Amino acid sequence: MLYYATEIPVTKETSLSGRDASIETIQRELTAFARRARHKASQMHPGLTLVMYSMLDLMNERGGCRAADLAAHFLLDKSTVSRQVSALEKLGLVSREVDPEDHRGQILRPSEAGLVLLREAYEVRRQSFTERFTGWSDADLADLARHLVRYGEAD
Structure with missing residues (x-):
């Protein structure tokens, strides 16, 4: 890192101009946000990853969904979703039901334990955001x- 005579560190962001510096800062902050979210997910339940938590949350939000819906929403391979x-x-957080519209398919829903975990996680997140x-x-x-x-609509 370079320093000016006034001891202000010169970073990549300070050497960039306006828009580029803002994009660098946004990228860094969103990456840090994602890392914190992964860490928080692992604290909610042993063995629970952010991806698993996000899938459980989407199942709940949609009132249940198929594995193919999860793959499409999260842009994941079907084998990844299956795992x-x-x-x-x-972990006892998901249940499967026969899809009433297509008896060959299955609808995935949070189990009662999954719903409890989601409610508790929601409250912890809400308190955390309120404090921040x-x-x-x-x-x-x-x-x-x-x-x-x-930003999200750009996808």
Whole structure:
């Protein structure tokens, strides 16, 4: 790292101009956010990964779904989804039901234990976000929410 005479560190971000520096900062912060999310997921339940938690959450949000729906939503290979769902089943967090529209298929839903885990995780997340945003104005929160939705819609 280089230093100016005033002892201010010169980083890659400070050597970039406006837009490029902002993109670098966003990338770094979103990567750190993802790492924290993975860590938090592992704290919720032994053996639970962020991918598994995200799948369980989507099953709940949709009122159940097929493995192919999970693969499409998360852009994962069907074999990867199969392994993740099997692990969720072994943890007792998922149940399978025959798809009433196609008896060859199965609908995946959170089990009662999975629903309890999701409720507890939701409360922990809500408290964590509430604490993080204590000093933020309502306008700042609304702006962040709007920007995150806009960012997500790009997919």
